[in-house]
Amino acid sequence: MHHAWLLTGPRGVGKASFALAAAERVLAEAAGPPFDAPGIETPEDHPVGRLVAAGSHPDFRLLERIENKSGTGLARNISVDQVRELGELFTVTPALSPWRVVVIDTVDELEASGANALLKMLEEPPANCLFLLVSHVPGRLLPTIRSRCRRLDFQPLGDDAMTSILEAELPGLSAAEREKLIPLADGSVSKALAYAALDLAPLESQALAILREGDRDNAKRSKLAQSLSGKAAAERYHAFLEMAPTLIAREARSLDGAARRRALDAYERASETSRIAPRLSLDAAATVFQLGSILASVAPSAGRG
Structure with a gap:
């Protein structure tokens, strides 16, 4: 050996x-x-x-x-x-x-x-x-x-493996909750367990609304930024940094043409923002607002602008 x-x-x-x-x-x-x-x-x-x-x-x-x-x-x-x-x-x-x-x-x-x-x-x-x-x-x-x-x-774990592990680790989690959690975790058990503990389903819903519907008056991303600012929200903020690029990548798989190109560009920008934000100790609210703008750039309305 x-x-x-x-x-x-x-x-x-x-x-x-x-x-x-x-x-x-x-x-x-x-x-x-x-x-x-x-x-x-x-x-x-x-x-x-x-x-x-x-x-x-x-x-x-x-x-x-x-x-x-x-x-x-x-x-x-x-x-x-x-x-x-x-x-x-x-x-x-x-x-x-x-x-x-x-x-x-x-x-x-x-x-x-x-x-x-x-x-x-x-x-x-x-x-x-x-x-x-x-x-x-x-x-x-x-x-x-x-x-x-x-x-x-080592590769990300498949859905079957994730389901089996989460059933053992979180027996109180419903099948519907697992189905929402697994795509977010991107094949990582530790990420799935952390997301479950932080109750990230509402964050996912808000982010998806911006991603798919846009945010012409900035209201959605402002609300999201406010909810993730402050010390009490630090763990959920860091989870959102990981979540945003994953949501964009997942959405890109269902798109084609110009819409997919917008999503892939947004994925690169979101990944870079999420990577440097903790290292540079960037302001949480401003970073979330910026990520919200990147999410909004994927929406169909952005392509018509």
Whole structure:
């Protein structure tokens, strides 16, 4: 097995879950006792599985963002010190089997010096060591890190898989609510769960009204902008940033000719706005109003203007 794998794809499609399950399977098979289970599954009662789940397996490390110094949330990055601490794993003999496994969730969040420290480990990997690196945006990684890894791409989940998972995760959700939620989530379970918790159906209805009917007097987009401004609406605002391009893309599939070209242009502009708004800390109300204008540009009335 190659020593380093880059697990890529959209957020919420199971990359980290796969990495943890694969790590557990590799360590369990190496340590024993023998078992028979399909795919990358490990029996729930296997001793190695219990150690990994408890975070106490001596030959396994999970790197992810930790709490910041002020205790108010997670740090912005995985620090170089966290990466350097992996050296302790490699300077001692493996405890339970010949194998050691490292999962980084996500490698995108490594600070620059941490990425360089990881690169040194990937260039001269210890024997019987497996790195599983989760990445949402592999294009932003150091090319030298990408070149040291085999790549495994994950695709958005299909409707059947989404339905099955949501039935298990949200048993109280009605079939009608699931049918509305799945297209919005764009194949991402984490996005679907977040959207369900935030009750985004009214936001979708308002956005679709602007998208399909336009907004000649600015009333609809002004109402939408007002509802998503302020600290209390922060989570719904960020969800709307993700939702707007998805709605436009979904609408574009049902259009043709000039209408489709307008929708595709609007999708590009909405995607760019949604991408830069959090990074630049743009005013929420102004950003929502701008996205509303982009949605309105897709409406049939815009094509006649």
